Amino acid sequence: MRIPCPLCGTRDRREFYYYGSDDYLNRPAADAPAAAWDDMLHNRDNPAGVTRDLWYHETGCAQWLAVTRNTVTHEILGSELVADLKTGPKSARKGGEK
Amino acid sequence: MRYSGLKVLGEGLFGNKGWKPAWRDPAPKAEYDAIIIGGGGHGLSTAYYLAKNHGMTNIAVLEKGYLGSGNIGRNTTIVRANYFLPGNSEFYSHSLKLWEGLESELNYNVMHSQRGLINLFHSDGQRDAFARRGNAMINQGDDAILLDREGVREHLPYLDFEQTRFPIYGGLLHPRGGTARHDAVAWGYARGADRRGVDLIQNCEVTGIDVSNGRVTGVQTTRGAIRAKKVGIVVAGRSSQVAAMAGMRLPIESHILQAFVSEGLKPVIHHVISFGMGHFYISQSDKGGLVFGGDLDFYASYAARGNLPMVEHVMEAGMTLMPMIGRARVLRSWGGIMDMSPDGSPVIDRTHVDGLFLNCGWNYGGFKAVPASGWCMAHLMATGQPHDVARRFRLDRFATGHLIDEEGTGSQHNLH
Ligand SMILES: Cc1cc2nc3c(=O)[nH]c(=O)nc-3n(C[C@H](O)[C@H](O)[C@H](O)COP(=O)(O)OP(=O)(O)OC[C@H]3O[C@@H](n4cnc5c(N)ncnc54)[C@H](O)[C@@H]3O)c2cc1C
Ligand SMILES: [Zn+2]
Numbered sequence A: 001m002r003i004p005c006p007l008c009g010t011r012d013r014r015e016f017y018y019y020g021s022d023d024y025l026n027r028p029a030a031d032a033p034a035a036a037w038d039d040m041l042h043n044r045d046n047p048a049g050v051t052r053d054l055w056y057h058e059t060g061c062a063q064w065l066a067v068t069r070n071t072v073t074h075e076i077l078g079s080e081l082v083a084d085l086k087t088g089p090k091s092a093r094k095g096g097e098k
Numbered sequence B: 001m002r003y004s005g006l007k008v009l010g011e012g013l014f015g016n017k018g019w020k021p022a023w024r025d026p027a028p029k030a031e032y033d034a035i036i037i038g039g040g041g042h043g044l045s046t047a048y049y050l051a052k053n054h055g056m057t058n059i060a061v062l063e064k065g066y067l068g069s070g071n072i073g074r075n076t077t078i079v080r081a082n083y084f085l086p087g088n089s090e091f092y093s094h095s096l097k098l099w100e101g102l103e104s105e106l107n108y109n110v111m112h113s114q115r116g117l118i119n120l121f122h123s124d125g126q127r128d129a130f131a132r133r134g135n136a137m138i139n140q141g142d143d144a145i146l147l148d149r150e151g152v153r154e155h156l157p158y159l160d161f162e163q164t165r166f167p168i169y170g171g172l173l174h175p176r177g178g179t180a181r182h183d184a185v186a187w188g189y190a191r192g193a194d195r196r197g198v199d200l201i202q203n204c205e206v207t208g209i210d211v212s213n214g215r216v217t218g219v220q221t222t223r224g225a226i227r228a229k230k231v232g233i234v235v236a237g238r239s240s241q242v243a244a245m246a247g248m249r250l251p252i253e254s255h256i257l258q259a260f261v262s263e264g265l266k267p268v269i270h271h272v273i274s275f276g277m278g279h280f281y282i283s284q285s286d287k288g289g290l291v292f293g294g295d296l297d298f299y300a301s302y303a304a305r306g307n308l309p310m311v312e313h314v315m316e317a318g319m320t321l322m323p324m325i326g327r328a329r330v331l332r333s334w335g336g337i338m339d340m341s342p343d344g345s346p347v348i349d350r351t352h353v354d355g356l357f358l359n360c361g362w363n364y365g366g367f368k369a370v371p372a373s374g375w376c377m378a379h380l381m382a383t384g385q386p387h388d389v390a391r392r393f394r395l396d397r398f399a400t401g402h403l404i405d406e407e408g409t410g411s412q413h414n415l416h
Helices: A034-041 B005-013 B041-054 B088-100 B102-106 B124-139 B149-155 B182-195 B236-244 B308-321 B323-327 B370-383
Strands: A002-005 A009-012 A017-021 A050-056 A064-070 A076-081 B031-037 B059-062 B117-121 B145-148 B170-174 B199-201 B206-212 B215-221 B224-233 B253-264 B272-275 B280-284 B289-300 B330-340 B347-350 B356-360
Touching (some): A002 A064, A002 A076, A017 B289, A050 B289, B031 B041, B031 B215, B059 B224, B117 B149, B124 B170, B149 B170, B206 B224, B224 B236, B224 B370, B236 B330, B253 B308, B289 B330, B347 B370
Parallel strands (some): B031 B059, B059 B199
Antiparallel strands (some): A002 A009, A050 A064, A064 A076, B117 B170, B206 B215, B215 B224
8 A cells, every 4th residue: 555645755555654533633622522522532434435544654754644545445545734634624525435 | 953973973974965054044034023233253142142041032133245254254263361451351251161161052163272372571561561461360260370481482492582672581371262263153153043043144234224213123124124123233344334324423443454374284383372562473273274463454444455564564573483484385364344442342232222232342352252242242132231241341431431441552443
C-alpha cells in the first residue's frame, strides 16, 4: 500500500503511523457531555467501503494526513493535510457501502 | 448418529457407506422463538447452549455464507486462560474448563491439545509483569509457572537466546494452554445444535432488523422475512453493519489480521510460543505445518487479505526468535476481519431494543472464547440476565469509564 502525502508525494505505507477514524477530529468542547467524548473516542461508523482516517507521516514530513480510502479494496482515493481542514470531517466524507 | 472408535472401525470394514451428513439443510420457517445472526464459532455455540442448557430448540442460526466461513475457520487456534483483569480472568477461566470437556460434550474430536503456552519476556520489568500475571492466573484457579532463561531453554532449546535486540530472560508457562482444530469446533457445535433441533440456515444473509415500539419482531433476509421475539447479533467483523440495521453505532473498528502456514514438517515445535516484543507467535499443527502470525496490519480493513509490510515484519520476527525455521517454505497466508474494541475486551449485552442482544468485540482472541461466549450469550438471551462470568462485558462501559484494558494501551481500536 502506498499513500500520497500532499507534501512528500506517494510514499510507502511503512512511513506512516495509523491512528484511526477521522472522528478524532471532532474533539468536543471541554464542557461537552460525556456522550460526546464517548462518540469521539469509541464509537465508529466503521464502513465497509469508503472511509477517511488519520495517518501521521512519521518518517517523512511529520504532518497528520486525512486519507480517503476504500476499506474493502485498499484503494487510496486521496489525502489532505489535517492542518488544512477547516470544516468538520463528516461534511467531506463520501458515500459508500455502510 | 453417535461417533465412536467402533463406528469408525465398522465403517472402514464396509466401505464407509454408512456416514450421514452431520447436519440437516432446512428451509427457514416463518417464525422462531429466537434467531442467532451469524454461523461462526460464537453463533453456533450460542445456539447449542440455548438448546442444551435452556431447552430452547425452536431457534435458527442464519449464516450469510456457509457455516464456519468467517474467522472461526481462519484463526491460529490458540486456547488459553492467562488473563489478568477481573472480567476477563473469570470468563476465560470458565471457557478453558468448558474446552477441557468439549470433546465428550459434543461427541466430536476437536483435537484440543494442551501442549503448553510459553510467553517470553526480555527485561526485568517484563519479568515482574509476567510474575504478577502468573499470580493472577493462579488466584483464578488456573495454572502458571515462571521460567527463567534456563527453564525456557529446557523446553525450547532451539531459540536464539543471545539475540541482541530482545535477549530472552525467561517465560511464563501456562501448561493448560494449547491449540484445537478450529473447523472442528464449528462443526462440532453445529452438529450438536442440529441434533437438538436447531435449524442451521446457510446462504441466508440478514439485511434488516425489524423493530416495533422498541421491541425486536424479526429480521429481513435474502431468503425472506423471519419473525422472532429474540434476536442475537453474533457476526464478529461485520458487527457494525448488522448493528446499524437496528440504529446502533458500535465502539468497534474492523481490522485485518494475517496468519501464515508452512509446508508440513516433522514434529519440531511442541508448544505454543509467543514472542510479544517481536510481534510473533507460532505453533505446529498436527499435520506438521508451522502456524504463525503477528500483529494487525494496523489500518481499518474489510479486505480479508493483508499487505506485504506485515508479511515481512512477521518473517523477520520469526527469524530473530528461531533462525532454524529459515529453510521452511510458506505455503499460504490469509487474513481475517477482526472486530476490534477500544479496550480489547468483548461485549455480551442487551441493547436499547428489547429482545435484541449483542455479542461482539472479540478482537483477535475470540477462538478460545467460543465455548464460554456461547454459554453466556445463551444465558443472557434465555433469562434476560447477564451470566455472572460475563457481567462486566457491558456495552455502556466505554461511556461510563469501566474499561477492561488488558494491555493497558488506551482507547485506540488497533492497539489491543
Ligand atoms: C488470522 C487470525 C488468527 C486468530 N488467532 C486466534 C487465536 O490464536 N486464538 C483466539 O482465541 N482467537 C484467534 N483469532 C480470533 C477468532 O478467530 C475470532 O475472534 C472469532 O472466530 C470470532 O468469532 P466467530 O467465530 O463467531 O466469528 P466468524 O467465524 O467470523 O463468524 C461470524 C459469522 O457471521 C456471518 N455474518 C456476517 N454478517 C452476516 C449477516 N448480515 N447475515 C448473516 N450472517 C452474517 C459471517 O459470514 C460469519 O460466518 C484469530 C483470528 C484471525 C483472523
Ligand atoms: Zn509527508
